[in-house]
Amino acid sequence: MARTTTNRRRTGGFPYLLVLPAVTLFAAFVVAPGGYALLLSFQRRKVNGGLLGGGTHTVFAGLANYRDVLGDSQLWSGVLRMLALGAVTVPATVLFALLFAVLLDLERTRLKRVTRLTIFLPYAVPGVIASLMWGFLYLPATSPIGGDHVDFFGQVAVYFSVGNVAVWGAVGFNMIVIYTALRALPPELFESARLDGASERQIVLRIKVPMVMPAVVMCTLFTVLAALQVFNEPNTLKPLSNAVSSTWVPLMKIYDDAFGNSDIYSAAATSVVLTAAALAVSFVTARIVSSRVQQEAA
Amino acid sequence: MTATAGTSAPPRARTAQAPAVRRPRRVAVLPTTALVLGALYCIVPTLWILVAATKSRTKLFSTDTYTPSFDLGIVRNIRDLSHYQGGIFWHWMLNSFFYAAVGGLLASFVSAATGYALAKYEFRGRSALFNTILAGVLLPQIVLAVPQYLLLSKVGLTDSLIGVLLPQLFNPYGIYLCKIYAQSAVPDSLLEAGRIDGAGEGRLFLSVGLRLMGPGLVTVFLLQFIAIWNNFLLPYVMLTSDDKFPLTVGLYSLLRHGAAEASLYSLVITGTLLSVLPVIALFLSLQRFWRIDLVTGALK
Numbered sequence: 001m002a003r004t005t006t007n008r009r010r011t012g013g014f015p016y017l018l019v020l021p022a023v024t025l026f027a028a029f030v031v032a033p034g035g036y037a038l039l040l041s042f043q044r045r046k047v048n049g050g051l052l053g054g055g056t057h058t059v060f061a062g063l064a065n066y067r068d069v070l071g072d073s074q075l076w077s078g079v080l081r082m083l084a085l086g087a088v089t090v091p092a093t094v095l096f097a098l099l100f101a102v103l104l105d106l107e108r109t110r111l112k113r114v115t116r117l118t119i120f121l122p123y124a125v126p127g128v129i130a131s132l133m134w135g136f137l138y139l140p141a142t143s144p145i146g147g148d149h150v151d152f153f154g155q156v157a158v159y160f161s162v163g164n165v166a167v168w169g170a171v172g173f174n175m176i177v178i179y180t181a182l183r184a185l186p187p188e189l190f191e192s193a194r195l196d197g198a199s200e201r202q203i204v205l206r207i208k209v210p211m212v213m214p215a216v217v218m219c220t221l222f223t224v225l226a227a228l229q230v231f232n233e234p235n236t237l238k239p240l241s242n243a244v245s246s247t248w249v250p251l252m253k254i255y256d257d258a259f260g261n262s263d264i265y266s267a268a269a270t271s272v273v274l275t276a277a278a279l280a281v282s283f284v285t286a287r288i289v290s291s292r293v294q295q296e297a298a
Numbered sequence: 299m300t301a302t303a304g305t306s307a308p309p310r311a312r313t314a315q316a317p318a319v320r321r322p323r324r325v326a327v328l329p330t331t332a333l334v335l336g337a338l339y340c341i342v343p344t345l346w347i348l349v350a351a352t353k354s355r356t357k358l359f360s361t362d363t364y365t366p367s368f369d370l371g372i373v374r375n376i377r378d379l380s381h382y383q384g385g386i387f388w389h390w391m392l393n394s395f396f397y398a399a400v401g402g403l404l405a406s407f408v409s410a411a412t413g414y415a416l417a418k419y420e421f422r423g424r425s426a427l428f429n430t431i432l433a434g435v436l437l438p439q440i441v442l443a444v445p446q447y448l449l450l451s452k453v454g455l456t457d458s459l460i461g462v463l464l465p466q467l468f469n470p471y472g473i474y475l476c477k478i479y480a481q482s483a484v485p486d487s488l489l490e491a492g493r494i495d496g497a498g499e500g501r502l503f504l505s506v507g508l509r510l511m512g513p514g515l516v517t518v519f520l521l522q523f524i525a526i527w528n529n530f531l532l533p534y535v536m537l538t539s540d541d542k543f544p545l546t547v548g549l550y551s552l553l554r555h556g557a558a559e560a561s562l563y564s565l566v567i568t569g570t571l572l573s574v575l576p577v578i579a580l581f582l583s584l585q586r587f588w589r590i591d592l593v594t595g596a597l598k
Contacts, residue, residue: 014499018415019427021408025468026430030437033445040448096336103333108326111334117582118337121344124581125574126528128546132553132570133343136350142358142563144346172340176588221436229440232530239554254444255535264448271445278438286436 034275040268041065065269075270078250081159085249086227088163089170093223096167097174098216102204104175105182116179120172127169127232134165135240153243162244165233170226174219181215182208224285228278231255250274344574351375351564351571358564375568382552387569389541390548391576394527397462397544402523405467406515409522413476414507418484428477434470440531447535461536462544466526472518479514480507517589527577545573 044061069075100119104112122130136142138152138161152161189211190203198206209216231251238244246260247253254274258267350358354371379387415421416428446465447456455461484507492502508515530546537543540551549569556562 012499014503015415015419015421015424018411018419018503022412022431022468022473023427025408025464026434029446029465029468030434030442033442033449036449036452037445100333100336103329106326106329108324109329109333110325111330111337115333115337117585119333119340121578121581122340124524124527124577125344126530126546128530128550129570129573130343132549132566133347133574136563136567137343137346142350168340168343171336225436225438229438231440235530236550236553239556251441251531254441255531258444258448259535267444268448271441275438275441278441279436282436282438 034272037268037271040265041272044265061265065265066273069266069269069273074247075250075253078247078253082228082230082249084159085163085166085230086224088159089166089227089230090220090223092163092167093170093174094216094220096171097219098178098209100171100175101178101182101212102208104179105208106200106204116176120176122169122171123173125169127165128236130169131165131233131236134161134168135237138237139240153237153241155243158241158243162233162237165237166226166230170223174223177219178212178215181212185211221282221285225278225282228274228281344571344578347567347571347574351568353564358567372568375564376572379565379568379572382565383540386540387548387572390543390545391573393542394544394546394573396459397466397533398523398527401463401466401526402519404463405469405472405522406519408467409469409472409476409518410480410508410511410515411503412473413478414480414484414503414511416473416477417480418486418489418507431470431473434468435474437470443531443535446532450536456536457538457542458536459542462533462542465532466522466529469518469522469525472522475514475518476511480511483514484510513587513589516587520584520588545569549573 042061042063042065043058044065045056046059047056100115103109104116125133137145138147140147143152151157185208189207193203193207229251230249234244234248235252235255238246238248246256250270251274254267254270257263257270349366352366352372352375354374357371412431416424416431442465450456450461450465455464488506488510489502492506497505527544528546529544530550533544533547534550537547540548543551549566552562552569553566556566
């Protein structure tokens with residue numbers, strides 16, 4: 001540590017210069033918009049009395065926006081749909097990613113290179129484009145997968161149809177993350193287990209999977225975070241089907257408030273609520289899973 | 299090496315270059331089949347789009363969906379798309395590359411500078427900054443798009459290239475990865491030697507730090523390139539003039555018009571195909587630069 005203290009004397013302001021761009025960007029595009037949204041969420045627009053001519057002005061509204069937002073059944077049905085969607089996408093993404101990673105890591109599996117690349121590719125396809133592709137696969141008029149017999153936008157089916165697009169886009173990246181973690185494990189570990197007569201399946205379940213848990217946890221966390229902010233897939237499928245309304249998930253509701261109804265005050269209040277909820281969920285998830293990983297490691 | 303090395307089974311082949319010493323005899327049929335099914339699932343939408351793009355707009359809804367059309371429908375579709383509103387589709391393509399490349403480069407530089415400072419210097423507020431960045435990784439960035447729009451509309455920066463670029467330059471995860479990478483790739487002794495030789499801190503960062511962080515920075519760049527390339531909500535709320543749209547927003551607007559005018563569907567399908575192909579090509583050619591172990595190594 002002696003070195004770092006001399007560093008501080010000699011280097012002067014240089015470290016501050018290095019972090020200046022990031023701190024400025026953080027202040028301008030995270031703190032300031034957050035603060036501004038908070039400010040707006042306590043205001044509302046009031047129409048002036050008619051005698052002196054029209055016009056509006058903003059007034060302090062206290063918690064009225066929050067009361068309206070939290071009492072809005074549209075938002076709560078959106079939250080429920082988001083949860084239902086997350087119940088499809090999060091386990092499916094993480095489990096398939098883990099499954100494919102483990103299969104790729106087996107010695108006797110063939111066609112590893114080509115399958116690995118193909119499963120990874122959807123990561124580079126934007127959610128909107130992916131939704132367009134799947135949308136045409138679902139659409140009865142163009143569907144090659146039986147869209148004229150099966151209603152892909154049915155009351156329950158729609159969650160799987162929307163969720164499928166998200167899973168399709170996310171499995172590959174998560175698979176690569178877990179696969180890389182598997183390849184980094186020391187091989188001696190399995191050799192001795194093999195000598196002791198452990199089967200390949202036991203090695204996977206008892207050694208490999210527990211040891212790559214940190215990578216699985218990170219994938220789960222990022223998938224949960226994405227699920228809370230779901231927007232692209234349902235929003236793109238909306239023009240193709242009546243099953244998806246313009247307030248289908250919370251983020252679509254915020255967009256609809258801000259641009260459909262020009263009510264930026266409600267949109268700001270909903271943004272604050274959703275950001276706080278998402279932060280809380282991701283913090284709690286991070287806390288729970290990291291403590292569990294530490295327990296297992298101990 | 300221990301004495302038992304000769305008797306124990308050979309270690310697993312770690313890389314494609316090093317062939318296994320003892321070739322496994324049987325192919326694991328079930329795992330291979332499962333992987334092939336997974337790969338098919340991932341490639342089918344792209345293949346179908348390829349087939350659909352070969353069909354003229356009348357055939358799209360009438361002929362058997364699996365068979366491609368060989369009457370040069372795809373040439374006509376590409377020509378129609380290129381003429382649509384004076385070739386605006388190619389504008390969108392260029393815009394997407396511009397946002398992703400410029401944004402990715404600037405964001406990587408910002409991340410590198412911050413990560414390097416956090417890893418290599420002791421300064422006041424360092425741990426507060428690092429904790430803020432860790433929390434930032436958990437921040438729902440997409441939800442911020444609407445508040446960012448509300449603020450930028452206050453200062454008149456909406457519907458501008460800057461309004462789309464600037465909010466995407468702060469990348470807490472990139473900073474985190476750069477810090478981890480700088481810690482392992484830039485040795486303190488080398489910096490000390492440079493200082494003794496009289497190099498300034500700025501020169502040390504640019505010619506020693508950035509150079510040694512190069513391989514990690516490529517990954518940070520690619521991650522951010524894809525993130526910006528895939529982004530929809532931010533440009534969607536920021537932009538109103540369609541000549542500034544990236545592909546995602548452009549094709550979405552085309553789809554919305556298509557809901558009223560079904561003949562536009564074949565343009566949407568052709569546009570989707572043309573937008574997927576270049577990024578897959580780019581992706582495959584840059585494949586060997588991916589350092590995903592950085593993403594997972596960051597956990598240790």
